[in-house]
Amino acid sequence: MSFQKSKFHHPRLPLNELGLSYRDYEGSLSTLCAGCGHDAISAAVIQACHELSIPPHRVAKMSGIGCSSKAPNYFMNRAHGFNTVHGRMPSVTTGANMANRELIYIGMSGDGDTASIGLGQFAHVVRRRLNMLYMVANNGVYGLTKGQTAATADLGSHSKSGETNLFADIDLCVMALQLGASMVGRSFSGDKKQLVPLIKAALSHRGFAFLDIISPCVTFNNHATSTRSYDYVHEHIKAAGVVDFVPARTEIVSKFDNQKLEDICLHDGSILRIRRTDDDYDTHDSRKAVAAIEEHKAKGEILTGLLYIDPTPQEYHEMAGTSATPLSRLSQEDLCPGSRVLANINASFR
Known part of the structure; x- marks a missing residue:
C-alpha cells in the first residue's frame, strides 16, 4: 500500500516575503510512528524556514541513518538533500560546505548516529567550526532497530524490556560546548514555542550551531520508567531562558512579561532576545553553561533553552581562508593556475 500527501491547500494561506506558503x-x-517527536521537529523546521523566508533551493539537508535521519525527507522537498551512511553525515557535510559555502546546511542526526558510530565525526565537525545547523533528535533509544539503549540514555534508566542502563550518558551539549561550538541549545520536541525561535536563531547564526532536541520515542521509550518519555520530560524541564527571535527587517513584540532581557545581535543583524530565569546565568560563558547543565542534571532536571552563544565567532572558511566562490563556478585558470604558481607554493614550504 502506498500513500500520497494531498495537494489540496487553502487558497488564502499566508505567504512569506518570497510568495511561498507553509505548504x-x-x-x-511521514512514515514515522504516529505521535513521533521527530515529526514535531520537522514541523518546527518548516515553520522556521517559512517565517525566515529562506529560499528552499539554498538549503542542503544532510543526514545519516536512523529514524531521525529519515526526517529531512519530511520537510522542504525543494531543497538539496544527501542521506549518508551511518555516522558519516559530518564529513560529507564538510565536503559539501567546502565546495559551496553559499548554501545553508542543516544536519539532522540522532543519538546513535551522533553519539555512537558517529561520535568521532561529530567531535571533529564541532572543533572545525563548520558553518551549519546540527540538530540531534534525541530519544535515548535506537528506535529503528527495536529500542536498544542509546549512548545518550541516563544512567540507571530502564528500557521498555526492563533492562537497566549501567553506563553514564554522553551529554552532547556538554561535548559541543567543550569542543568550541559557537551556539548551543537544548529543547523539547513538544515545546514548539521554544523550539521554533531556537531553530530560527541557529539558521541565522554564522558558525557551528548545535541543538539537542529531546524527542520521545512513542513506541520504545515512552513507558513509566523512562527518563525520555513525554511525561518525564514535561515534569523535569528547567528553562535556561525564553528565546524570542527578532528578524533584522521586522520587529516582533515579545509575548513574555517585562523582566530582565538580553538582546544578542547575530552576525546577519538579527536579534536573539533572551529572558533569563536565573539571574546569574551567563549565555556568553561556555564553562558556566557546562556547570549549569550538570547542576540541573544532578537534580534530575533537563536544562533547556539557549545555553551558550558567541555572537561574533570565527567559522571554518574564515579560519582556513577558502574561496568564497563555489568550486563549480571557478574557471579552469583558477583551478589549474599553472606550474609557476605550483612552484611558488612548493617553495613556500621549504
Whole structure:
C-alpha cells in the first residue's frame, strides 16, 4: 500500500516575503510512528524556514541513518538533500560546505548516529567550526532497530524490556560546548514555542550551531520508567531562558512579561532576545553553561533553552581562508593556475 500527501491547500494561506506558503516548505508524507517527536521537529523546521523566508533551493539537508535521519525527507522537498551512511553525515557535510559555502546546511542526526558510530565525526565537525545547523533528535533509544539503549540514555534508566542502563550518558551539549561550538541549545520536541525561535536563531547564526532536541520515542521509550518519555520530560524541564527571535527587517513584540532581557545581535543583524530565569546565568560563558547543565542534571532536571552563544565567532572558511566562490563556478585558470604558481607554493614550504 502506498500513500500520497494531498495537494489540496487553502487558497488564502499566508505567504512569506518570497510568495511561498507553509505548504511549499513541506516534504513527503511521514512514515514515522504516529505521535513521533521527530515529526514535531520537522514541523518546527518548516515553520522556521517559512517565517525566515529562506529560499528552499539554498538549503542542503544532510543526514545519516536512523529514524531521525529519515526526517529531512519530511520537510522542504525543494531543497538539496544527501542521506549518508551511518555516522558519516559530518564529513560529507564538510565536503559539501567546502565546495559551496553559499548554501545553508542543516544536519539532522540522532543519538546513535551522533553519539555512537558517529561520535568521532561529530567531535571533529564541532572543533572545525563548520558553518551549519546540527540538530540531534534525541530519544535515548535506537528506535529503528527495536529500542536498544542509546549512548545518550541516563544512567540507571530502564528500557521498555526492563533492562537497566549501567553506563553514564554522553551529554552532547556538554561535548559541543567543550569542543568550541559557537551556539548551543537544548529543547523539547513538544515545546514548539521554544523550539521554533531556537531553530530560527541557529539558521541565522554564522558558525557551528548545535541543538539537542529531546524527542520521545512513542513506541520504545515512552513507558513509566523512562527518563525520555513525554511525561518525564514535561515534569523535569528547567528553562535556561525564553528565546524570542527578532528578524533584522521586522520587529516582533515579545509575548513574555517585562523582566530582565538580553538582546544578542547575530552576525546577519538579527536579534536573539533572551529572558533569563536565573539571574546569574551567563549565555556568553561556555564553562558556566557546562556547570549549569550538570547542576540541573544532578537534580534530575533537563536544562533547556539557549545555553551558550558567541555572537561574533570565527567559522571554518574564515579560519582556513577558502574561496568564497563555489568550486563549480571557478574557471579552469583558477583551478589549474599553472606550474609557476605550483612552484611558488612548493617553495613556500621549504
